[in-house]
Amino acid sequence: MSTVQLKNIKKVYPFSGGDTKRPKKEKKGGTAPEKKNNLQITDEGVVAVQEFSLDIADKEFIVLVGPSGCGKSTTLRMVAGLEEISGGELYIDGELVNHVAPKDRDIAMVFQNYALYPHMTVYKNMAFSLSLKHLPKDEIDRKVREAAEILDITEYLIRKPKALSGGQRQRVAIGRAIVRAPKVMLMDEPLSNLDAKLRNEMRAEIIKLRKRIDTTFIYVTHDQTEAMTLGDRIVVMKDGFIQQIGTPQEVFSHPANLFVAGFIGMPVMNFFDAELTEENGRYFVELGGLRTELSAEKEARLKARGVRSQSVTLGVRPEHVDLADEGAAATVDVSEMMGSSVHLHLTAQGRSMIMIVPTVSMADIPSMGQTVHFSFIGAVAHVFSKETGANLEF
């Protein structure tokens, strides 16, 4: 059993020296929070993470994903014990660990820059934590060699980290973590220093590894592809707040708000200013002459929430937009041949959009400046509030 519970976790960096200027106090009513580069600045200091609550099940693979500065690494470091928790409670296996030292939390961590000890060989790097536990030498040797075997790095055991490539160093960093058989494995953007090809390979390796080492994973990344492919559940973060928690499919298909919709999926979702109309319990979106009825499932959810006719932000993913004889008009800006598909960059209703059209369903690639028409089905349309950006279905 290795569950992790984060209850209303908060991280505030107090002001120190000339780091950040304190917000000017208003004459009456204290201080209004100020925002600067995604950071919320209050009287207490700079707020990096707040209201973070998450229950992680035993052996679950959780991915924290979000743009730079969203607080995902800070959250991971709080779980590791490398950052003090300013507020809230952190439990590992039901035990409150807010004030437990990192070494006593039974966790292992893989760092973005690998953090291999440069003065030690690969073998000694991997054996370091075990030797600190004063395990017998033969047991250390067995565990190190087993981990090296799994990661295919046996031949590098006598080398020092400087004599390894980026991918090999990453394997060693993972090996150093798995020899300990920790309760929780923490990974802080472990693939971000690798080139694209190696990143894909290592991603597959981590999926295989996860099956072999039965433990709980918390993985931080800013790459939504990693998040989608690795996580059992993903936690999308922005400005220190959780935006959505769900399985990759849930987050992709039912984004909670405009930010999640725009962050998850590649190419990014297309957004339009549209009208949502409700007629006798049926819901339609109207966009530049195109009127599409939402799916029954969506209609039921909107009805349950008592959503009325209103101006909305309509979101449709590029792969869900189809070329049509009739529908909303758009002008072709650029077309990109991707082999199996063509990415059409269009301008429609004053907004830029992308449409992915399979090559097989396309007679001719539309030329630049040509007007085309597009449509979509109601099941793939997402309607977001103009005011709050929240998905009106949830």
Added chain:
Amino acid sequence: MSKKDSKTLGPQKSVSYAKWGYIFILPFFIVYIVFTLAPQFLTIYNSFFENYRSGLKQIGPNFVGLDNYKALFTADPSGTVRILKYAANTLILWIAGAVPQFVIALLLAIFFTSYRLNIKGQGFFKTVIYMPNLIMAAAFSMLFYTLFSRVGPIQGLLENWGVVDKSFDFFSVRITVRGMIALMNFLMWFGNTTIVLMAGIMGIDQALFESATIDGANSVQVFFRVTMPLLMPIFVYCLITAMIGGIQMFDVPQVLTNGKGVPNEFTRTLVMYLNGYLTTKNYGMGGAISVIIFIITGGLSAVVYKMLSAQYKDPERQHRQRKGNVI
């Protein structure tokens, strides 16, 4: 581009930037050769000659081979080989100052660079601990001489408290004079060493300390197994430069003891000994002592470097050399 093509473009003018590099570094080499390298060779050369002034009479230069060296290692009527005594004095005085200097500097460097403690006002503390290094050693010695003289405030204070009686003299006891010299050297140099070690520690990737903490290391284990090995190149540099400075120790004991090395020459250093020969313009003996100081400095530096750097050898190369199992 083919040969033919390049010909059609006409003769190409090549610019040699390398010569400008040599021209720019030439002044340094000229000064170095004239004022450092040549005197060093002259010193070695002079050490093989009898060459001194006796009253108004100049003796030599006469080639005497290794006689100057033999004379240095010949016992005086009391059975003391002076150069060995002064070498031992120098080493003792240096070690007595250097050990606390390095221990305190290391502790302060770790304290100030700790990401967990996040000490405030670091700039102020760094300035304060570095300040004694700015004071001239002779002035510092004069201050200590005044403080610890028989009519000085320390003597008066200790007499009032009944710790010492009126007959006590700091400058007549071997341990107190050596202690003062060591204390002065420590105070003058621990700030400098702290700053250099701090720079060394700050150059180590913070993630390594965090990784070691997560791996289960406590503060002491992090220090000995991560910080120290990674700091070792800087530490060795500090140690060797301190040792070179220590073997050349002169101004502090010279001014404090008025060149006498009181009591009974127990604070007389090698360079004070050398200075004694230079006042009589005995270039032969002076040269021989200089060569011996050079050999001691070089030898000790090599030993320290070898000892402390051994662990950084490439293990794969060692493995190939031994052709055995390395793990």
